[in-house]
Amino acid sequence: MIITLVVFAALLAATMTVCTMICSVNVFSLNTEIADDILDIRLPRVAIAAAVGAALACCGAVFQGLLRNPLADPFILGVSGGGAAGAVAAIALGIDFAFFGFSGLTVSAFAGALAALLLLLAFARGRSGTSTHTLILTGVVLNAIFSAIILFAMSMMNNQNVSEAYRWMMGSLKQAIDHDSPQIVAGCVVVAICCAALLAFARNLNLLALGEETAAQMGAGVERTKLALLILCALLTAVAVSLAGPIGFVGLIVPHILRIIVGPDHRILIPSAFFGGAIFLVVADTLARSLFYTELPVGVITALCGGPFLLWLLKSRARQASF
Amino acid sequence: MQNVSEIIRLKDISFAYGAQPVLDDISMSIDEGGFVGVVGPNGSGKTTLIKALTKVVRPHRGAVEILGKEISRLSNRELARAVSVVPQDTGVMFAYTVAEIVLMGRSPYHGALSFDNEEDLAAARSAMETMDVAHLGERLISEISGGERQRVIIARALAQDTPIMLLDEPTAFLDLKHQVGIYGVLRRLNREKSMTIVVVSHSLSLAAQFCKRIVMLKDGRVAADGPVRGVMTKENIERVFEVGVSVDYDEKTSAPLIFPIPQE
Numbered sequence: 001m002i003i004t005l006v007v008f009a010a011l012l013a014a015t016m017t018v019c020t021m022i023c024s025v026n027v028f029s030l031n032t033e034i035a036d037d038i039l040d041i042r043l044p045r046v047a048i049a050a051a052v053g054a055a056l057a058c059c060g061a062v063f064q065g066l067l068r069n070p071l072a073d074p075f076i077l078g079v080s081g082g083g084a085a086g087a088v089a090a091i092a093l094g095i096d097f098a099f100f101g102f103s104g105l106t107v108s109a110f111a112g113a114l115a116a117l118l119l120l121l122a123f124a125r126g127r128s129g130t131s132t133h134t135l136i137l138t139g140v141v142l143n144a145i146f147s148a149i150i151l152f153a154m155s156m157m158n159n160q161n162v163s164e165a166y167r168w169m170m171g172s173l174k175q176a177i178d179h180d181s182p183q184i185v186a187g188c189v190v191v192a193i194c195c196a197a198l199l200a201f202a203r204n205l206n207l208l209a210l211g212e213e214t215a216a217q218m219g220a221g222v223e224r225t226k227l228a229l230l231i232l233c234a235l236l237t238a239v240a241v242s243l244a245g246p247i248g249f250v251g252l253i254v255p256h257i258l259r260i261i262v263g264p265d266h267r268i269l270i271p272s273a274f275f276g277g278a279i280f281l282v283v284a285d286t287l288a289r290s291l292f293y294t295e296l297p298v299g300v301i302t303a304l305c306g307g308p309f310l311l312w313l314l315k316s317r318a319r320q321a322s323f
Numbered sequence: 324m325q326n327v328s329e330i331i332r333l334k335d336i337s338f339a340y341g342a343q344p345v346l347d348d349i350s351m352s353i354d355e356g357g358f359v360g361v362v363g364p365n366g367s368g369k370t371t372l373i374k375a376l377t378k379v380v381r382p383h384r385g386a387v388e389i390l391g392k393e394i395s396r397l398s399n400r401e402l403a404r405a406v407s408v409v410p411q412d413t414g415v416m417f418a419y420t421v422a423e424i425v426l427m428g429r430s431p432y433h434g435a436l437s438f439d440n441e442e443d444l445a446a447a448r449s450a451m452e453t454m455d456v457a458h459l460g461e462r463l464i465s466e467i468s469g470g471e472r473q474r475v476i477i478a479r480a481l482a483q484d485t486p487i488m489l490l491d492e493p494t495a496f497l498d499l500k501h502q503v504g505i506y507g508v509l510r511r512l513n514r515e516k517s518m519t520i521v522v523v524s525h526s527l528s529l530a531a532q533f534c535k536r537i538v539m540l541k542d543g544r545v546a547a548d549g550p551v552r553g554v555m556t557k558e559n560i561e562r563v564f565e566v567g568v569s570v571d572y573d574e575k576t577s578a579p580l581i582f583p584i585p586q587e
Contacts, residue, residue: 202435204435209419213410218403218428218483219430220399263419264417
């Protein structure tokens with residue numbers, strides 16, 4: 001198991017190095033100007049991509065375990081949407097303060113993500129797990145509500161704020177270079193700490209696969225676990241959204257593929273998702289900025305991978321009696 | 324005066340879902356090494372009784388003591404080291420292997436970050452051997468048959484290494500051979516490890532064959548409680564289940580055999 005994680009970490013390091021180099025420049029003829037460019041622009045961007053990918057993938061893995069449904073994902077469930085609505089509301093209301101490297105935008109995104117999660121839990125929960133239909137429909141409704149809030153806030157804004165807000169809708173890492181470095185560092189640190197904290201609940205997440213009552217009867221503090229995981233996930237989603245906007249499907253694809261590779265045990269799945277999500281988004285963002293002559297929002301790439309993947313999952317799940 | 328060997332004690336337990344009373348003033352005590360069958364019609368409170376013993380539902384009145392301790396003062400972990408449960412619903416999310424499921428039974432002995440040690444592996448192995456599922460270790464829980472899965476779930480409860488095991492209809496959905504097999508294992512655990520067993524059952528004859536004591540519930544109350552032959556009488560069963568029965572006695576074991584009589 002430690003070997004698996006070392007392999008994942010090495011892969012991440014390699015991916016980050018290679019992707020930092022890639023960008024229509026010849027890596028073999030580095031001059032100082034390009035070296036500066038790498039340090040100032042591309043390295044922070046790759047670091048943000050890694051942090052956001054790790055956060056979203058870990059959230060996806062945790063949501064899936066918590067809701068006992070393999071289709072849960074912060075984007076599909078409307079949690080990212082809640083975070084984006086919070087972020088846009090902060091722009092509209094001109095909330096602007098810094099709090100240990102966290103902007104008012106991040107705090108507001110956290111509030112939005114947490115609100116979305118609480119709504120989701122209130123409406124989408126059945127007695128034994130969460131049915132796929134209810135879950136996805138609740139996510140659709142939440143996303144619609146948050147889009148309406150975002151549109152409302154944007155129609156009340158002046159032009160400069162609109163263009164700022166618009167960037168959060170895109171799910172792009174392009175604006176990442178606008179962030180101050182303390183903000184980037186704070187984001188990366190929060191993601192690392194939260195993901196490590198998730199591990200403390202990994203064993204209980206395993207027990208939850210047997211149902212909440214059985215998990216409690218096997219010694220898990222179910223309510224405490226749920227509360228802690230919800231807060232951690234809302235925080236992770238908020239950091240991801242405030243750094244890069246709502247990027248979809250990372251939390252769906254990555255844990256799914258990793259469950260096939262490392263198995264469903266959350267004690268190994270969560271750290272694997274941390275590295276796997278980081279690798280996935282770093283690669284996706286590198287493709288987004290180097291595939292075409294103009295840069296694509298990375299959300300386009302992940303949605304183009306993730307959308308068909310979700311459809312395929314729905315189709316294959318439909319054939320199983322348990323869904 | 325507290326009996327030393329008393330392992331479970333219910334004192335005037337009442338519980339209601341909304342206005343609907345489910346458990347109505349139930350008191351009983353179960354001694355260490357007991358093998359108690361709980362029977363009764365649907366909705367008589369059998370499953371709720373099991374849940375009340377494990378803090379899944381909290382009685383509105385009364386108290387539950389396990390090993391002499393009030394359970395509301397025990398943490399889930401402490402309780403899970405005393406009582407293991409085989410639930411009615413054995414659905415498992417995600418593709419866990421049989422061995423992984425059985426090892427989950429060791430959770431009450433672990434902190435958040437510790438991994439399974441030699442002792443856990445040994446406990447899981449021995450539980451799987453007892454339940455005759457050791458050969459299924461690497462198979463996925465979703466791929467095995469219903470009878471195998473029920474044995475795996477019991478193995479998981481065994482790996483929990485508790486003095487008390489509660490089972491909620493462990494033989495529902497199983498064929499006759501597997502039903503008898505499961506009860507045979509329960510009897511062995513009861514005799515060899517003097518494990519205290521409380522089993523909710525819809526099969527009166529099976530409960531009568533294997534259990535030492537029967538508790539009959541009706542409308543959330545104890546309708547009859549005592550040794551098998553004293554409780555499993557034609558009068559009691561007809562009163563509680565509201566169906567005509569004939570009661571015969573097994574030639575060899577002299578355990579009651581219950582047959583429903585179709586009404587014209």
